[in-house]
Amino acid sequence: MVINDDLLIDPGPDVLAASIRLNVDLAPVQACLVTHPHTDHLEASTFFWRRKGFVATALPLLDVYASSASITRMLQHERREIDPAAIQVRTHTIGAFQRFVVTTGGEIGPDTRFPDGSTTPPQTAARRYVVWTFAASHAEPAIEPLFFAVQQTHGPEAAGRTPTLLYSTDTGPYSEQTWAALARLGGEGLLFDVTVIDSTSGLGPDSRGHMNLRQMAWHQDELGRRGLLAAGARRLAHHFSHNGTPPHEELAAHLAPLDISPAYDGLVVPV
Numbered sequence: 001m002v003i004n005d006d007l008l009i010d011p012g013p014d015v016l017a018a019s020i021r022l023n024v025d026l027a028p029v030q031a032c033l034v035t036h037p038h039t040d041h042l043e044a045s046t047f048f049w050r051r052k053g054f055v056a057t058a059l060p061l062l063d064v065y066a067s068s069a070s071i072t073r074m075l076q077h078e079r080r081e082i083d084p085a086a087i088q089v090r091t092h093t094i095g096a097f098q099r100f101v102v103t104t105g106g107e108i109g110p111d112t113r114f115p116d117g118s119t120t121p122p123q124t125a126a127r128r129y130v131v132w133t134f135a136a137s138h139a140e141p142a143i144e145p146l147f148f149a150v151q152q153t154h155g156p157e158a159a160g161r162t163p164t165l166l167y168s169t170d171t172g173p174y175s176e177q178t179w180a181a182l183a184r185l186g187g188e189g190l191l192f193d194v195t196v197i198d199s200t201s202g203l204g205p206d207s208r209g210h211m212n213l214r215q216m217a218w219h220q221d222e223l224g225r226r227g228l229l230a231a232g233a234r235r236l237a238h239h240f241s242h243n244g245t246p247p248h249e250e251l252a253a254h255l256a257p258l259d260i261s262p263a264y265d266g267l268v269v270p271v
C-alpha cells in the first residue's frame with residue numbers, strides 16, 4: 001500500500017504491475033516499511049532493478065525500514081549480495097515495539113547516476129511520519145514479523161491534524177504484549193483513523209497465524225472498546241486468500257452490517 005505518494009508498505013511481487021495498471025507513479029517513493037520477508041510482501045527484484053543501467057527514471061534515495069531477516073532477503077538476488085548503495089537504498093534495521101520517525105520530500109538530488117542532468121528526481125512535498133512497530137503473531141519468530149501504526153505529523157495532509165493508520169497484516173490474534181503496546185499509545189491519546197486487519201482465513205475456522213473474518217471483526221471492535229478508534233474510523237479487512245473468502249460483492253455484503261469494508265487493489269482511502 002502507498003501512503004500519499006512517498007511511503008510504501010510491503011513491496012510485494014505485484015507492486016510494479018499494479019502501479020502500471022492503476023497509474024500510480026512509484027518514482028516519488030522515498031521510504032518503505034516491510035512487515036516480514038514472506039515473498040507475497042517482499043519481492044527482492046523490485047529493489048534490484050533500481051540499479052544503474054536498468055532504470056531510466058531518476059529515483060530518490062529510498063529509506064527501507066525492515067527486520068534483519070527482511071533486509072537480508074532484500075539484498076539477495078540470484079545468489080549475489082547487493083550493495084545497498086548500488087540500488088540507491090539506505091537500510092534501517094527495526095524490531096518490534098519501537099518508535100521511529102520517517103521524513104520524506106524536500107530537496108532531493110542531484111542523482112549521481114545521471115551526471116549530465118538528463119533527468120531529475122521527482123520533487124514531493126516534505127512530510128514527516130511517526131511509526132510504531134508491533135510483534136505480529138505469524139510464522140517463525142526468527143523472521144520478526146511486524147505490523148505498523150503510522151501517523152503523519154507534518155505535510156500538506158497534516159495541517160492541524162495527525163492522520164493515523166493501523167496496518168496489521170499477516171498476524172493472528174494480537175499477543176498480550178501487542179495489546180499492551182497499543183493501550184500505551186491509546187493512553188497518550190492516539191486514535192486510529194483507518195484500521196487494516198488481516199482476514200486471510202475468510203469464513204474458515206479460527207487461525208493462529210492469520211485471522212478469519214470473525215477474528216478480524218472482533219479485533220476491529222476491540223480496538224473500539226479500548227478507545228483506539230477515531231470517530232468515523234474507516235475499518236478495512238484485507239489479505240484475502242482463495243481458501244474460504246467469498247467473492248468481493250458477497251464479502252462486502254457480509255461485512256457491511258459490521259461497518260467493515262473489504263480492501264481491494266486500487267482502493268483509495270482519503271483520511
Ligand SMILES: [Zn+2]
Nearest residue numbers: 036038138170
Ligand atoms: Zn506472511
Ligand SMILES: [Zn+2]
Nearest residue numbers: 038040041170
Ligand atoms: Zn502475506
